[in-house]
Amino acid sequence: MSHAPRGGSALDGGPGRRYFDGGFSTPQSRDAAKDSRVAMLRLGRRLLVGDGLAANPQEGIALVEAAADSGEAEACNLLATLTAAGAWTAQSWPRALDLLVQAAGLGSSDARAQLAILAPGFAPARSSADWRALRDSIDLESFVVPPQPRQISEQPRVWRAEGFATPAQCDRLIARARDKLKPAKMYNLARGTVQFEAMRTNSEFLFDITQSGVVLVLMRVKIGLLVSLPPPHMEPPQILHYAPGQELRAHFDFLRGDRQSYGRDGGYSGDRLVTFLLYLNDDYEGGETEFLKTDLRYKGRRGDALFFANLKDGRPDPMSLHRGSPVMNGEKWLFSQWIHDRPFTA
DSSP states (O other): OOOOOTTOOGGGTOTTGGGSOSOSSSOSSHHHHHHHHHHHHHHHHHHHHTSSSOOOHHHHHHHHHHHHHTTOHHHHHHHHHHHHHTSSSOOOHHHHHHHHHHHHHTTOHHHHHHHHHHSTTOOOOSSHHHHHHHHHTOOHHHHTOOOOOEEEETTTTEEEETTOSOHHHHHHHHHHHTTSOEEOOEEETTTTEEEOOTTBOOEEEEOOGGGTOHHHHHHHHHHHHHHTOOGGGBOOOEEEEEOTTOOEEEEOOOOOTTOSOBSTTSOBOOOEEEEEEEEOOOOSEEOOEEETTSSOEEOOOTTOEEEEESEETTEEOGGGOEEEOOEEESOEEEEEEEEESSOOOO
16 A cells, blocks of 8 residues: 655655755665664654644645555554544545554554454464455444443433453553653643643653554544534543542633633633543542532542543533542542634634
């Protein structure tokens, strides 16, 4: 399968050539060629999301495609994610799965880990025919069907969905975040800024699209079907980690308050309609999710989900006041997804 970018490959002096000193077209050795493909992939990813460089998605996707064309396994893996999400390239689930299998065949351990979640009875294939059979065994429609939710509170409006994710999916999300955690920040409603607050002592990891993977893209589709709001309404997801003694004190998740609009250009008027929480582990004490204007306290088992409304009739719902109580023993891992009442562009 060819993934040649428009304008020629960086190997031939096309996109991205200006970032390097000309080592691609005549590599000195197989190792040097491998190093060049990895460098091309890393630069492409940084250009896609503006990581330390001015964002240039067109050149970034061209570099990722060129690295994939050159046989770089992780470039194929990343391109599978971008294709699944329709990020800077045409959205296509068949092509995304083809790329994921291609990445696995080239040796990507991450692609193989994802296939182990997506394909029943996964085992690394020994031939292209075996990989094709594996790819054909994946049933995406079944994967994204959510469990039936159960409403557990009317004021505030709160639902739970038991068994939303498998243990393997939960473990994967924890592993993706474990070495990338940073002290968590909060949105200050009065100032309209994101900052450190004494009321929040936990850590977090915020995904960008290049760090997510095909499985997470599918999980967001599943979340959308559960809450009846599609992925374009979603903020970037995050992993929350609480060590013993850490907590998130009483707060609201809505953003606007009494303001009419906000965002980079001041023109976004949407808000967080739904908060979705997925409990990634349950081997800790304390750490319940508490709704402070009621007697509702919830602690899910690994793989269970909780979601609740932050707005009522389009206005902030004061009944949604909640907190993450202190963890007493062990560590708590949560997947958090905020979902807006319109496509999220802020």
